[in-house]
Amino acid sequence: MLHRRIGALALALGTLFGPARLVAQQADSVPAPHVMAAVVVRGSHAGERRASAAENARLKRDLARYDARIATLELHLDSLRTYAESLDRDRIYFEAAAAQARARRAAMEQRLRELESRTSPHTDSPLP
Numbered sequence: 430m431l432h433r434r435i436g437a438l439a440l441a442l443g444t445l446f447g448p449a450r451l452v453a454q455q456a457d458s459v460p461a462p463h464v465m466a467a468v469v470v471r472g473s474h475a476g477e478r479r480a481s482a483a484e485n486a487r488l489k490r491d492l493a494r495y496d497a498r499i500a501t502l503e504l505h506l507d508s509l510r511t512y513a514e515s516l517d518r519d520r521i522y523f524e525a526a527a528a529q530a531r532a533r534r535a536a537m538e539q540r541l542r543e544l545e546s547r548t549s550p551h552t553d554s555p556l557p
Contacts, residue, residue, distance in 0.1 A: 435497050
């Protein structure tokens with residue numbers, strides 16, 4: 430229950446301070462995920478119970494920290510997806526604008542050729 434509250438707090442702080450910085454990362458710049466060690470459960474001696482309780486408390490803290498990290502990374506991923514979609518929309522817009530400009534240029538060149546061929550003088554008289 431505590432790890433959910435911490436995760437919600439991390440998410441609230443993330444939205445409070447704005448979306449995560451948009452930084453392009455290379456695939457090899459991302460650290461490898463942390464692999465947790467296996468937990469061994471043993472008998473019920475009094476000393477071991479205290480050690481188990483301490484181990485459980487440590488594991489709960491680790492889980493809460495991982496949950497907060499996951500919430501932060503999900504928020505960052507959402508902001509990167511939004512940014513990527515924006516770039517895609519911009520790219521499509523600029524490609525369409527460039528295609529229209531090329532079409533207008535080709536039409537103007539065709540019109541110019543037509544005008545030049547229509548207005549060219551066809552005189553047989555020699556030039557002075």
